[in-house]
Amino acid sequence: MKIFKDWNLFEKSWLVIFTLINVVILIYSKEGVLGFITAITGMLSVILVAKGKITNYYFGIINVVLYGFISYNSRYYGEAMLNILYFLPMQIIGFIMWGKNSVNIDENKEVKAEKMTVKEIILWTVLSGIAVIVYGIILGELNNTLPMADSFTTVLSVTAMILMIKRYMEQWIVWIIIDIVAIYMWIFIKSDYNITMMWTAYLINAVYGFYNWRKLYKKERAVWGKQELS
Template identity: 45%
Template sequence: MGIFRNWTRFEIGWLFIFTLVNIYLFFAWSDSTLGLISSISGMLCVVLVAKGKISNYYFGIVQTLTYAYIAYGYGLYGEVMLNALFYFPVQFIGIYLWKQNKTEQDVKGEDVKVKSLTKTGWFYTIVSILILTIGYGFFLKYLGGNNVWTDSATNVLSIAAQILMLKRFAEQWILWISVNVLSIFLWLSALLSQGGNDFSMLVMWSAFLVNSLYGYINWRKLYLKQSQEVV
């Protein structure tokens, strides 16, 4: 299958269905070209993350820049700063860190070692998220942004999830699930209140939600399999 070698039927089907939906929206609803590019590159990025592939970061570079530009047009300044100032440079850091932590039995040098978060790690993660969400929410309110608390929560959760992703923790997916649910609400609210034709953003986040559920299951399997191999 070439590019789809070592992909499951679910992964191929998931990507195919959501890509078709995006293309349909592009023509039926006069969706923006940038929105289509951002959505498809984003879906390729997250499905490759779920598979534990380093190549996810290359698509992440495209998605973060295009998404930041679209979010700016809707006054979602938290999303803009998150993607342009954090996600974009982090893609390059991720490429380096993941290449330093490959498994011995990798596929094309892309499978990475998976870790699991401890109870203490969870405690510090949750406390940090709560404190930063409140502080960042007031900052976005000062800037005059829209949906500041939802925007703040999605941004802080996204940063925490990205850090766990860089460190290869399977629990990153629990945070990504929360981010995706909040992001669907955020974009639905923005599109209904301000108008616009970037419905591909809703499709993208819905696809991300499905993928995050699959990603958690797959990474837990990878962690258990790698733990048994070590023993």
């Protein structure tokens, strides 16, 4: 398949291993097909983001709709609202923005990675911290299962998605933090193994994504500079 044409061994192994784990969970647990599809589309989406591929948004749209539905049924209202009211339209915006800021590398079209300034890092950290506290209080009033943890992943996901659309490599540090908290929410509180495995795959991918985007940043600066001079 064309989508797997330039995948390296780590990327293929990562996808195969976590897909097989999710198949086993699907067969031997009482969890339904919906969680399995959510996990698979989510994994395809994030690995394509890590590779800087605009095709990540095709799978991302399916994932956010299904994950939003599952979160609503689990009374993680922050996660549900985040995915349906925010991530879904942002998938479309991201697709457009990435399409306008891509560079051809080794005959492959990849997004042009950017790096945040110290001022931007401080600003987003302070704003996110305030938002986590305020939204956590609101979710607590709604009888949320785990208000502060839900608020934490919700607010930081908003921040990370904005950084993703703006093509900042620092998005991956935020995603790593989100993934760790989300794993705790789904395995220790809800015991949903398909969704937990999806977040575990996200965590490993986020570490790889940060590593890969640092390489992309350096490589693209050279290629982008040549294109501007030509």
